Amino acid sequence: MRATLIEVAPRDGFQPIGPFIPTDDKVSFVEAAHAAGLRRIEIGSFVNPAAVPQLRDTAEVLRRTAHLEGLDAQVLVPNARGVALALEAGAQHLAYVVSASEAHNRSNVRRDVATSIRDYGEIVAGLPAGLRLRLNLATSFDCPFDGRMEEDLVLSRLDALLAHREDVEVGLCDTTGRADPDHVFSLAAKCLARFGARTRWVFHGHDTYGLGLANVAAAWRAGITGFDAAFGGLGGCPFAPGATGNVATEDVAWMFRRMGVETGVDLDALLRLATRAAALPGASPGGRVRAALADRCAAA
Amino acid sequence: MRATLIEVAPRDGFQPIGPFIPTDDKVSFVEAAHAAGLRRIEIGSFVNPAAVPQLRDTAEVLRRTAHLEGLDAQVLVPNARGVALALEAGAQHLAYVVSASEAHNRSNVRRDVATSIRDYGEIVAGLPAGLRLRLNLATSFDCPFDGRMEEDLVLSRLDALLAHREDVEVGLCDTTGRADPDHVFSLAAKCLARFGARTRWVFHGHDTYGLGLANVAAAWRAGITGFDAAFGGLGGCPFAPGATGNVATEDVAWMFRRMGVETGVDLDALLRLATRAAALPGASPGGRVRAALADRCAAA
Numbered sequence: 287m288r289a290t291l292i293e294v295a296p297r298d299g300f301q302p303i304g305p306f307i308p309t310d311d312k313v314s315f316v317e318a319a320h321a322a323g324l325r326r327i328e329i330g331s332f333v334n335p336a337a338v339p340q341l342r343d344t345a346e347v348l349r350r351t352a353h354l355e356g357l358d359a360q361v362l363v364p365n366a367r368g369v370a371l372a373l374e375a376g377a378q379h380l381a382y383v384v385s386a387s388e389a390h391n392r393s394n395v396r397r398d399v400a401t402s403i404r405d406y407g408e409i410v411a412g413l414p415a416g417l418r419l420r421l422n423l424a425t426s427f428d429c430p431f432d433g434r435m436e437e438d439l440v441l442s443r444l445d446a447l448l449a450h451r452e453d454v455e456v457g458l459c460d461t462t463g464r465a466d467p468d469h470v471f472s473l474a475a476k477c478l479a480r481f482g483a484r485t486r487w488v489f490h491g492h493d494t495y496g497l498g499l500a501n502v503a504a505a506w507r508a509g510i511t512g513f514d515a516a517f518g519g520l521g522g523c524p525f526a527p528g529a530t531g532n533v534a535t536e537d538v539a540w541m542f543r544r545m546g547v548e549t550g551v552d553l554d555a556l557l558r559l560a561t562r563a564a565a566l567p568g569a570s571p572g573g574r575v576r577a578a579l580a581d582r583c584a585a586a
Numbered sequence: 587m588r589a590t591l592i593e594v595a596p597r598d599g600f601q602p603i604g605p606f607i608p609t610d611d612k613v614s615f616v617e618a619a620h621a622a623g624l625r626r627i628e629i630g631s632f633v634n635p636a637a638v639p640q641l642r643d644t645a646e647v648l649r650r651t652a653h654l655e656g657l658d659a660q661v662l663v664p665n666a667r668g669v670a671l672a673l674e675a676g677a678q679h680l681a682y683v684v685s686a687s688e689a690h691n692r693s694n695v696r697r698d699v700a701t702s703i704r705d706y707g708e709i710v711a712g713l714p715a716g717l718r719l720r721l722n723l724a725t726s727f728d729c730p731f732d733g734r735m736e737e738d739l740v741l742s743r744l745d746a747l748l749a750h751r752e753d754v755e756v757g758l759c760d761t762t763g764r765a766d767p768d769h770v771f772s773l774a775a776k777c778l779a780r781f782g783a784r785t786r787w788v789f790h791g792h793d794t795y796g797l798g799l800a801n802v803a804a805a806w807r808a809g810i811t812g813f814d815a816a817f818g819g820l821g822g823c824p825f826a827p828g829a830t831g832n833v834a835t836e837d838v839a840w841m842f843r844r845m846g847v848e849t850g851v852d853l854d855a856l857l858r859l860a861t862r863a864a865a866l867p868g869a870s871p872g873g874r875v876r877a878a879l880a881d882r883c884a885a886a
């Protein structure tokens with residue numbers, strides 16, 4: 287049994303941090319994650335730098351980590367402009383995001399879901415052959431504006447999106463952290479049963495309400511084997527102290543180790559990395575294993 | 587669907603807190619838990635007051651909360667002397683503890699497991715009719731000295747214990763917080779299949795490694811409907827900063843609410859109580875929902 291951890295701290299985790307993290311440090315974090323055994327890393331995004339100034343150096347981070355052996359670096363792209371910039375920078379793996387919820391999509395990318403799905407179709411049609419594609423479905427379970435999402439609606443969004451291209455990796459994203467394990471299991475099982483084997487599935491969870499690992503375990507039980515996570519549990523919003531971040535990579539790695547599931551991660555190296563990340567100025571760290579194994583977190 | 591939450595903060599949560607919590611405050615916490623809808627509360631223990639000075643006033647707390655309507659107050663008793671004191675104080679519900687692990691039992695009650703099981707048989711034989719009994723099996727999953735516990739050994743301990751009396755409530759205790767959801771599901775399912783319907787089952791989890799809710803969800807899925815939890819996530823050891831406490835009652839209540847499972851708990855009242863408990867001098871609080879719903883935690 288093997289689970290794949292997809293490290294998203296350099297994008298989802300760094301994004302809400304106010305003080306600019308120097309490019310050298312970003313590169314060093316990606317190198318340390320790679321050295322800890324992580325091979326899938328979301329290293330940044332090509333979004334408007336006025337909107338997300340923290341990630342304005344993604345092209346440079348991408349270039350300076352391209353030599354890492356076996357690294358599969360993905361970058362987030364919100365629109366056609368982002369795709370063009372990502373390709374120009376040499377990106378090999380793009381991640382596009384659409385919200386299942388109409389209200390969240392409008393808030394996030396200022397267009398309706400139908401337009402986002404059509405835009406996605408155009409992007410897919412124009413992509414060079416061989417480019418890897420990740421499709422994140424935000425608010426797959428719950429929306430900050432609309433509350434709980436009906437499964438039928440979510441499945442119909444996926445019908446429309448996967449009609450454009452089947453061989454993508456789809457991230458079922460619990461954007462608010464309010465999904466519960468029964469809900470995660472149910473939707474994950476339906477997705478795996480409904481769509482073909484060419485589509486791969488990832489669960490993206492937040493630990494805001496303490497359900498991060500419970501939901502990862504539920505997705506795993508349903509047959510999902512890929513999991514987004516952020517070292518140090520980064521990804522919280524500094525303007526909303528309670529809105530803590532992504533499920534911590536070290537917590538997920540710990541759980542899978544206890545369950546006898548291989549992740550390829552060196553837990554001690556990951557704990558040292560997570561401890562360093564948690565100390566970043568402006569960060570809102572999370573996770574529990576760092577504290578529980580504090581004696582193993584100190585830098586060597 | 588209905589889950590029963592058993593509030594253990596007044597015993598397991600208060601026990602490791604150094605500064606003495608005045609008896610008036612203890613009574614007030616039990617009253618507030620009752621007002622929040624909790625009906626099963628472990629209010630203290632009859633142990634050597636030299637060993638656990640914090641709980642030396644259990645008899646008084648028991649007496650002063652006896653009038654609360656529908657309250658089922660249990661007290662922990664480690665031995666025959668504790669049973670005598672508890673009965674003298676008017677206790678109606680006793681909780682006895684044995685460890686599955688030999689090493690932990692010796693460390694905890696300074697005798698081997700066989701002796702503890704024999705002692706238990708003598709206690710059971712001498713109990714007045716109608717007295718409710720809870721049997722906690724510490725280290726049901728993992729032992730701080732011996733590591734992972736073999737299920738066959740744990741089941742054989744239960745064979746011996748339940749031979750003395752079937753109509754008890756058994757607490758499967760994850761003493762170290764190192765149980766994982768697969769392990770919890772497996773042992774819980776085996777217990778429910780092996781023993782008769784007169785025996786009832788409770789899962790007692792700690793959130794030290796962030797697996798508290800994942801393990802509660804696994805036990806629930808296996809058919810267990812009773813869950814120990816402590817408001818504010820109390821129960822950490824102040825001498826080991828990482829060793830955080832019991833799974834937080836407010837987190838468990840939140841999860842079950844999201845899952846559509848009734849607990850009878852007023853979440854807002856519970857959040858106010860948890861916030862007050864987390865501020866106790868010397869406490870090591872835990873849980874996530876308090877922070878996520880911080881705007882609902884303020885005292886009215």
